[in-house]
Amino acid sequence: GAVVSQHPSRVxxxxxxxxxxxxRSLDFQATxxxxxxxxxxxxxxxxxxxxxxxxxxxxxGVEKDKFLINHAxxxxxxxxxxxxxPEDSSFYICSASTGFxxxxxxxxxxxxxxx
Amino acid sequence: xxxxxxxxxxxxxxxxxxxxxxxxxTSGFYGLSWYQQHDGGAPTFxxxxxxDGLEETGRFSSFLSRSDSYGYLLxxxxxxxxxxxxxxxxxxxxxxxxxxxxxxxxRLLVSP
Numbered sequence: 256g257a258v259v260s261q262h263p264s265r266v267x268x269x270x271x272x273x274x275x276x277x278x279r280s281l282d283f284q285a286t287x288x289x290x291x292x293x294x295x296x297x298x299x300x301x302x303x304x305x306x307x308x309x310x311x312x313x314x315x316g317v318e319k320d321k322f323l324i325n326h327a328x329x330x331x332x333x334x335x336x337x338x339x340x341p342e343d344s345s346f347y348i349c350s351a352s353t354g355f356x357x358x359x360x361x362x363x364x365x366x367x368x369x370x
Numbered sequence: 371x372x373x374x375x376x377x378x379x380x381x382x383x384x385x386x387x388x389x390x391x392x393x394x395x396t397s398g399f400y401g402l403s404w405y406q407q408h409d410g411g412a413p414t415f416x417x418x419x420x421x422d423g424l425e426e427t428g429r430f431s432s433f434l435s436r437s438d439s440y441g442y443l444l445x446x447x448x449x450x451x452x453x454x455x456x457x458x459x460x461x462x463x464x465x466x467x468x469x470x471x472x473x474x475x476x477r478l479l480v481s482p
Contacts, residue, residue, distance in 0.1 A: 259412075287468070298457060299413065299472045348412060352468060358403075359470060361412040 258282055259351050261362035268339055269370055276334045276365045278349030284329035285351035289359060290322075293346040305332055339369040372396045374458055374473030381479045382448055390443045390476045392458035400461040402434050402441045403470065408454045416456075417443065445478070453480045 258281040268274050278288060287306050291299040303319075305311040305326035313319045323335040332351075336343055346366050350359040374394045382388045392402070401420035405413035419425050419434035419441060431444040445452060458473040 289470070296477075298475050301469065301471070304469060346410075350470075358415055358418070359468070361405075361414070363412045364410070366410075 257358075257360045259285075259349065259360045259362040261347075261349055261365050263365060264363060265366045265368075267368045267370065270340055271338055273335055273337045274339055274367060276336075276347055276349075276367075278332045278334070278351070278362050280330045280351040280360070283351075283353055283360075285332075285353060286329065287352045288326055288332040289350045289352070290324060290332075290334050291348045291350070293348060293364075295346075299348060302334075336367065339367070341369045343367065344369045372460075372471055374460060374471060376456075376458060376473045376476045378474070379477045379479065381481065383481050384448055384450060386448050387444065387446050388448060388478065390445070390456050390458075390478070392441045392443075392473050394439050394441075394458070394460050394473070396460045396462060396471055398460075398462035399436070400463045400468070402432070403459045403461060404430075404432050404443045405457045405459060405472075406454050407457065407475075413457065418461075448480050450480050450482070453478055 260279045262277045290302045293299045302317045303311045303313045303324050305324050307326050307329050311324035326332040346364050348364040350361045352359045376392050403418045404416040407413045417432035424433045429446045434441040456476045459470040462469045
C-alpha cells in the first residue's frame, strides 16, 4: 500500500518550453501533496505544499508563476514548469500524505533536463 | 533560520555498525524522521522519533534528544545494499499540516 507514482520519469525539453509532471497516489487519498527539488548530491528542498481544492503554499524563494501546482483531486497533483531554462534542470520529487499518518510517501521522481 | 547538519560521507565495511548524526535548528519541531535514498531513487522512510529516546526497527535504530536538538541513525550488521544517502528530516507543523525540512544528507559507502 501507499504507492505514489510520477510521470514522466525523465523528460528532456528545449529552453522556453513548459513541462508538466504528474504525481498520483495509487491506493490512498492524499489530502496533502508536496513537491521537492533535488540537485545532484544535494538535499531535498521543499518547493510547495498543496491541499486538494485549494491554492498551493509556496516556500520562500520559489516563484509561483514559474512553478504552477494544481491539486485537482485527492489522488492527483501536477507541477508545471513554465518557460523552462537550463537552471531548472533537476530531480523533481513529489510526496503525498493522508494527514492521519505521520509519514509522507514519496514518488520515484522526475528527472528534468532543459537544453 | 533553519539548519539540519549531517556528516557528508561515512564509510564502513560489511557487518560493521555505523552511526549517522544529525543536529538541527528549526523554527518548529514535531519529530525527527530518517530517510534512505539510493542514487536516482525515491526517499524511503526508515524511522521516526517524536519523543526522546531510542526507536528500534530491525537493523536500524534512531535516537532523539530534544533538549540537545540532536539525533542519530544507527545501522547495524551493515550490508552492501545499505550504500545510499541518508537524510534526517524535521517535521514542522505550520498551519496545521505536516512539513518536512531535510538535512544535508550523509552518503554511506559500505565496502566488502
